[in-house]
Amino acid sequence: MGIGDILVNLALGIGFGVCLERAGFGDSRRLAAQFYFRDQTVLKVMFTAIVVAMLLLFWSSAIGWLDWEQVFVNPTHLWPAVIGGLLVGVGFIVGGYCPGTSMVAASTGKVDGVFFLGGLFLGIFVFGETVAGFRVFYDTAGGAGAADDSRLAGRRRRPRGARSRAHGARHVLGRREARGDLPPEGRGMKGMKWIGAAVLLLLGAGLAVIGQPTIEDRMRRQADRIEKALSSREPFLDPGEVLAVKHNRDVRAVILDVRSEADFNRFHLIDAKRVPVRGAESRLRAELDPKWIKIVVGNDEAAAVEAWKRLTAAGMKNVYVLAGGVNLWLTIFRDGNLQASVPDAPGDDRLRHPFPAAVGSRDPAANPEPHAAEGREYEKRVKQVRAAGAPAGGCG
Amino acid sequence: MSARAETYWNPYVAGALLGVVLFLSYLVTGAGLGASGGFARLTAWAVGTVAPEHAATSRELAKMGGGAKNPLDHRMLWLTVGLAVGGFASGMLAGRARVETRKGPRVGSSVKRWGFAILGGVVAGYGARLARGCTSGQALSGGAVLAVGSWAFMFAVFAGGYLLAWPLRRMWT
Numbered sequence: 307m308g309i310g311d312i313l314v315n316l317a318l319g320i321g322f323g324v325c326l327e328r329a330g331f332g333d334s335r336r337l338a339a340q341f342y343f344r345d346q347t348v349l350k351v352m353f354t355a356i357v358v359a360m361l362l363l364f365w366s367s368a369i370g371w372l373d374w375e376q377v378f379v380n381p382t383h384l385w386p387a388v389i390g391g392l393l394v395g396v397g398f399i400v401g402g403y404c405p406g407t408s409m410v411a412a413s414t415g416k417v418d419g420v421f422f423l424g425g426l427f428l429g430i431f432v433f434g435e436t437v438a439g440f441r442v443f444y445d446t447a448g449g450a451g452a453a454d455d456s457r458l459a460g461r462r463r464r465p466r467g468a469r470s471r472a473h474g475a476r477h478v479l480g481r482r483e484a485r486g487d488l489p490p491e492g493r494g495m496k497g498m499k500w501i502g503a504a505v506l507l508l509l510g511a512g513l514a515v516i517g518q519p520t521i522e523d524r525m526r527r528q529a530d531r532i533e534k535a536l537s538s539r540e541p542f543l544d545p546g547e548v549l550a551v552k553h554n555r556d557v558r559a560v561i562l563d564v565r566s567e568a569d570f571n572r573f574h575l576i577d578a579k580r581v582p583v584r585g586a587e588s589r590l591r592a593e594l595d596p597k598w599i600k601i602v603v604g605n606d607e608a609a610a611v612e613a614w615k616r617l618t619a620a621g622m623k624n625v626y627v628l629a630g631g632v633n634l635w636l637t638i639f640r641d642g643n644l645q646a647s648v649p650d651a652p653g654d655d656r657l658r659h660p661f662p663a664a665v666g667s668r669d670p671a672a673n674p675e676p677h678a679a680e681g682r683e684y685e686k687r688v689k690q691v692r693a694a695g696a697p698a699g700g701c702g
Numbered sequence: 703m704s705a706r707a708e709t710y711w712n713p714y715v716a717g718a719l720l721g722v723v724l725f726l727s728y729l730v731t732g733a734g735l736g737a738s739g740g741f742a743r744l745t746a747w748a749v750g751t752v753a754p755e756h757a758a759t760s761r762e763l764a765k766m767g768g769g770a771k772n773p774l775d776h777r778m779l780w781l782t783v784g785l786a787v788g789g790f791a792s793g794m795l796a797g798r799a800r801v802e803t804r805k806g807p808r809v810g811s812s813v814k815r816w817g818f819a820i821l822g823g824v825v826a827g828y829g830a831r832l833a834r835g836c837t838s839g840q841a842l843s844g845g846a847v848l849a850v851g852s853w854a855f856m857f858a859v860f861a862g863g864y865l866l867a868w869p870l871r872r873m874w875t
Binding site for chain 2: 307311312314315316317318319320321322323324325326327328329330332333334335338339340341342344346347350351352353354355356357358359360362363366371372376377378379380381382383384386387388389390391392393394395396397398399400401402403404405406407408409410411412413414415416417418419421422423424425426427428429430431432433434435437438444448498499502
């Protein structure tokens with residue numbers, strides 16, 4: 307980590323710590339009071355923070371400040387999350403803290419916070435030593451990948467449901483709670499609460515109206531980058547390199563065939579998947595591992611380039627285009643014209659090689675020998691790019 | 703240190719500011735806030751120092767450290783350091799930083815409170831690793847980006863707490 311990253315995270319941590327401390331989260335009694343209906347500070351602070359952060363995030367995404375595809379969304383491991391959550395809740399009521407708040411408590415001299423922190427380290431250590439016993443459960447139970455509510459809800463994301471949920475909670479909890487001998491929570495100016503709620507409501511409604519950027523919006527915003535990459539021919543893989551990548555056991559390559567079903571049936575590369583890319587960009591991005599090499603294949607290049615643009619705009623990494631498409635592939639591997647060069651014109655995307663029947667991948671040219679391209683000269687272009695966005699979230 | 707502590711912030715104000723900090727974290731680093739991850743990395747580092755062989759062969763530890771990897775070379779560590787610094791500075795300025803044990807009015811002995819704190823810490827630490835995050839990294843951060851597992855986690859935390867609130871009422875009320 308560079309010094310810049312260190313300072314940024316240090317600053318974020320300090321902001322985090324100040325907010326927790328000022329909210330009263332350094333005090334186990336205030337935290338525990340949440341569970342006895344005496345004080346709703348925990349709920350108020352948490353849900354306000356979630357709603358505010360959510361609105362800022364989705365607004366930033368809507369106006370193009372933030373690329374949603376670069377944001378780490380906690381992957382779903384449902385059952386470990388539920389059981390782990392129950393344990394954290396039990397630990398909370400037994401010990402008086404959760405991990406973050408115990409740090410704040412310990413740093414302000416609360417001895418119980420120090421002991422809780424000690425227990426945490428022990429629990430983390432014990433988990434590392436015992437997880438091997440239920441590895442399969444931990445890795446796979448209820449796993450749906452990086453699914454988030456909004457993604458399930460479709461392309462135009464609206465975080466409205468969650469906002470009104472939290473808003474409802476705030477209405478119910480707005481009463482002043484009996485709080486025993488706890489120090490009082492800070493009071494705001496009367497009426498400010500309603501103004502704040504109205505602002506959040508308006509922000510939420512505005513989001514619902516403008517929606518989130520579509521693939522077309524994203525393509526427009528990234529047009530410069532996309533055009534630059536295309537004009538450098540960086541994403542185009544020579545058929546020789548595609549063959550080498552397919553036979554390379556150290557990388558996993560996926561052939562995405564964007565041609566019509568008829569052409570696909572007539573001939574396709576072995577293990578190719580026919581995928582209509584339009585409208586499926588985000589789903590494909592979520593389903594295909596960022597590390598895999600994705601090669602988009604058309605008859606010529608035009609349709610494949612269009613699909614490549616869409617997938618790239620959706621944030622997919624390691625996507626390439628088969629240079630010259632299936633037509634050049636067949637010229638090389640079926641007609642044996644090993645030095646056939648990549649045509650300069652994009653072509654009309656028609657399959658120009660005749661097939662007596664729909665042979666699919668049974669033609670020998672669908673699966674050439676590893677050395678079939680020996681002697682062909684081309685420039686190697688595959689380089690594995692790191693996965694998009696942050697590799698791990700706050701808990702990494 | 704002043705005898706009378708300042709009052710806390712209004713919870714909605716504290717929550718809104720926390721939300722802004724969380725948003726900035728996503729905007730600048732691409733990921734949210736967290737706490738237990740930093741502790742896990744410290745644990746991996748400690749095990750690696752005492753028993754390097756073990757740290758390199760245990761998968762849970764090896765994914766953070768092991769071999770040439772330094773488990774502390776990660777943003778989580780600095781976030782955790784910042785959390786402590788920010789908490790301390792804020793508590794100090796508000797006159798709340800002093801050595802004391804916070805316990806319910808019916809808990810006589812501090813030692814008993816400490817014992818329960820350790821026990822709770824162990825259970826929460828185990829749960830946080832199982833859930834791949836704690837109240838900060840899962841509930842708060844994942845909640846803001848609408849991660850399904852994070853919302854499930856959040857409700858489970860409250861369920862776990864409310865479940866044992868009645869049997870443990872002498873601890874806190």
